[in-house]
Amino acid sequence: MSLSPQFLDELRARVTLSTLIGKSVKLTKAGREYKACCPFHNEKSPSFYVNDDKAFYHCFGCGAHGDAIRFLTEAKGLSFIDAVKELADGAGMEVPAPDPRAAQRNEQQAGLHDVMTAAAAWFEEQLAGIDGTQARAYLERRGISAQLAKAFGIGFAPDSRGRLKAALKSYGEGKLIETGLLILVEDKEPYDRFRGRVMIPIRDQRGRTIAFGGRILDSGEPKYLNSPETPLFDKGRTLFNIDRAGPAARKANRVIAVEGYMDVIALTKAGIDEAVAPLGTALTEQQLERLWWMAEVPILCFDGDKAGQKAAVRAAQRALPMIAPGRTLRFALLPGGQDPDDLVKSGGSSAVEKVLGEAISLDELLWRAEHEAQPLGTPEARAGLRKRLGDLAATIQDGDVRYQYQMEFRRRFDEQFGQARRQPYERRPFQPRQQRRPGQPWKPEPEPPLRATHAVNQSGIEPRMMRAAMAGLLRYPALLAEKNELIGSLRIDDEALVSLRTIAFDASFSGVPLEKESLETILREAGLGSLVEELKATNTLAFSFLRGNAEYNRAVHDLSATIDALAAIPSLDAALREATDRLGMETSEAQWSEQQRLREALADARRALTDLAQGGDGGGV
Structure with missing residues (x-):
């Protein structure tokens, strides 16, 4: 008999679940829910809850979960249609005539x-x-x-x-x-x-x-x-041993997927009944759904040979778009060349439980697989690794989980290979004029600070310039990936802006273009909502990328030029000071030329930044 979803939804809505379950299970009121000792497994303290508002029951002990129809099929052993008929009789509904x-x-x-x-x-x-x-x-x-x-x-x-x-x-x-x-x-x-x-x-x-x-x-x-x-x-929807493993999985609060029939039978021989297997093919999306119905975190235990490890990686990649909070996989890695049958024969159930207890997480498996896929001795190979990890994270449908994977892969990558960062230049304190002794080389006097530079930070950059650039990146986040090295080298003294940059970098490490709405959502969820609003309201300077009606290409060009200037000024300033120090030690025409070149380059960068801040195009940096 084929029943429409509308009929089944109406039937569930008319049934008070606590009344139905209360006929055979002693329920106790617990706030807006009811609790009891679970009817599906033996327990002394209640872990079985019934929620009438959401129309489902759940046991935190064995994982049993379902609605009114499911309760009658699981607890009473009724067929689906018999359960529907019993509920319909109690709810005063007629079961539609069969097609x-x-x-x-x-x-x-x-x-x-x-x-x-x-x-x-x-x-x-x-x-x-x-x-x-x-x-x-x-x-x-x-x-x-x-x-x-x-x-x-x-x-x-x-x-x-x-x-x-x-x-x-x-x-x-x-x-x-x-x-x-x-x-x-x-x-x-x-x-x-x-x-x-x-x-x-x-x-x-x-x-x-x-x-x-x-x-x-x-x-x-x-x-x-x-x-x-x-x-x-239907081979792609069926799991071998699901009839025996279902009740065992609820009792053990876990389900184990192995490669084949004999692996399942071997684990049963070791006293592990909650094992299932696909039927000669890689795990399908439908089979993964069935595993998640049985347990929130199924354990995949494939053979220790190369074929088994490839099967584990394929399963991980197939599962990735479907994971969500509380819904993932773990992977038990068998010793090289062994299958569960070998493990049971050599070490019994204790050897199996040891391997299962050391199961690794989904993100760890993917990291290992991509990290070991090829040598990483060149920048190109490392860039390839980073891209592959970003592409994998981008397939995750759940936004929160996708963001966490992006952050985790970024953390692992930076921990392994380091993050190129230029160290901030420590400005020397101003020294008063000193008399030159006879024979001592001439040394230019340090320039006195100008009034216009009183409000600058350690980098020699006016703080509102840096805030304007960060505000621009909120509007045009695509530049985070395009200019990540330069943005990463910016010397920012404001801790809140440093946090914003770090989180924005993590968000851009996804393999797909980052939209400004998505970036704002991520920053707000990270507790930076007030800073986002402050930056969005930034309008004390006339940068084109801060204007709401800015032409896109012009705004992106100017923001890129601004970042170039903000990165160049501290570096040029430090280089000029070093050149000046060398000039004081030993004068030569080449050193004079170098100092002059650096002075002109620094002046050009400052002039370009000022021009951009006044609505110009900077004239190139």
């Missing part, structure tokens, strides 16, 4: 489930019989006991093209073909798909067999053969 086509599909699927159930039972019979001798020996070598095989429903498909077809002939060839048990080839009789293989049932969340995985006994190919996609089986 004839949907009813036909449901009836058809019910028949297919019967076929798969019969096939699973037949495979188990073959494993226990004389034909299953070799398969039983294989399972024994793998350390899979008869009890464990029974728990997973493991069976055996004899090496025959027609044994299963004959055993299930009462269901008709059509259904056997539709479930993927028979292969239909043009101009040939349909024949059994699985032959000479250990058969592992793939079950849905309700424990119904929907497909099979077959493991060959000898060295033939393919080693594993899965059912094709059918009306019952």
